[in-house]
Amino acid sequence: LAKTTQPISMDSYEGQEVNITCSHNNIATNDYITWYQQFPSQGPRFIIQGYKTKVTNEVASLFIPADRKSSTLSLPRVSLSDTAVYYCLVGDMLGATGRRALTFGSGTRLQVQP
Amino acid sequence: KAGVTQTPRYLIKTRGQQVTLSCSPISGHRSVSWYQQTPGQGLQFLFEYFSETQRNKGNFPGRFSGRQFSNSRSEMNVSTLELGDSALYLCASSSGPDGTYEQYFGPGTRLTVT
Numbered sequence: 001l002a003k004t005t006q007p008i009s010m011d012s013y014e015g016q017e018v019n020i021t022c023s024h025n026n027i028a029t030n031d032y033i034t035w036y037q038q039f040p041s042q043g044p045r046f047i048i049q050g051y052k053t054k055v056t057n058e059v060a061s062l063f064i065p066a067d068r069k070s071s072t073l074s075l076p077r078v079s080l081s082d083t084a085v086y087y088c089l090v091g092d093m094l095g096a097t098g099r100r101a102l103t104f105g106s107g108t109r110l111q112v113q114p
Numbered sequence: 115k116a117g118v119t120q121t122p123r124y125l126i127k128t129r130g131q132q133v134t135l136s137c138s139p140i141s142g143h144r145s146v147s148w149y150q151q152t153p154g155q156g157l158q159f160l161f162e163y164f165s166e167t168q169r170n171k172g173n174f175p176g177r178f179s180g181r182q183f184s185n186s187r188s189e190m191n192v193s194t195l196e197l198g199d200s201a202l203y204l205c206a207s208s209s210g211p212d213g214t215y216e217q218y219f220g221p222g223t224r225l226t227v228t
Contacts, residue, residue, distance in 0.1 A: 043118075043204045043219025044157070087157075104149075104157035 004088045009109040018075045022088030025069050033064060033071045036087045038107070040075050044087060048073070075110075083112045116141065118207050118220035126226045132193040135223045138199060139186050139207030146188040147217065151202040160203075163188055192225075200227045 005023040012018045025034070032051050036044035048055055050062040050071070061074040075082060085107040118140045127133050139146050148160040159172040163182035186207070192199055200220040202224050206217040 040204070041224075042224070043206065043222055044217075045219065047215040049216070103159065106156055 004090055004105045006086075006105060006108045007109065008106065011111050011113065012078055013113050014079055015077050016083070018078050018110060018112075019077075019087055020069055020073045020088075020110070022073070023070045024088070027068050027090055031068075031090045033062065033068075034089045034091065035062065035073045036089065036104075037061070037100050038085045038087065044104075047086075078110075078112045080112050080114060082108045083110060085109050118143045118205055118218050120203075120205050120220040120223050123221065123222060124224045124226075126228060127195050128147035128225060128228055129195055129197060131195050133195060133225060134189055134191045135203055135205075135225070137188045137190075137205030137220060139188070139205075140209075140218055143209050143218070144186055145208045145210065145215070146182055146186065146209075147206045148188070149188050149204040149206065151222070152173075152200070156174075160190065175189070195204065197227050200225060 017033040034049040035047040038044040147162040162170040208215040
């Protein structure tokens with residue numbers, strides 16, 4: 001499984017845009033990139049998933065360059081409630097023949113200040 | 115639609131005892147995965163079941179086992195508990211067999227071994 005590297009922590013202020021970059025140099029052709037958010041004492045929550053270029057949903061955008069060796073999660077106008085740990089995961093699509101587990105790295109602890 | 119439920123939410127056991135944790139996936143989801151989360155090791159994959167079959171297993175000793183029932187509900191069992199088994203145990207379900215399907219996590223069971 002491709003290993004991911006993220007900053008351990010980041011600080012921001014309310015209303016700012018936050019960009020968290022994840023490095024995955026050994027990403028394979030079939031690998032998708034997925035981001036999860038986790039609050040203390042809760043299970044992780046899916047944020048966004050992509051394969052290449054840019055994906056956007058109601059909460060975030062995911063930018064993936066052409067070589068796919070990194071990805072950037074962009075959170076527009078963060079609020080205090082966005083304070084959480086953000087995990088970048090890389091996993092493949094094996095279809096009906098099997099499925100690999102999600103491998104979580106250390107994650108990025110985002111602290112949003114008022 | 116009801117989310118993933120886990121019971122019990124909190125549990126205190128003594129070293130040497132065994133414990134069984136339960137997970138009810140989202141209705142219609144056939145894949146259930148279990149994870150262990152500790153401050154030191156982070157989120158680690160235990161095993162995954164799809165249609166009552168264990169498809170993947172993480173690097174945990176044989177004291178950790180699980181099963182899935184025909185209604186997709188899953189249980190995990192830990193025998194001969196050790197202090198190091200104290201952790202948040204998370205269950206996640208998804209509707210599909212591979213990594214492109216979003217995983218929905220439950221709130222977890224907080225196990226304390228004394």
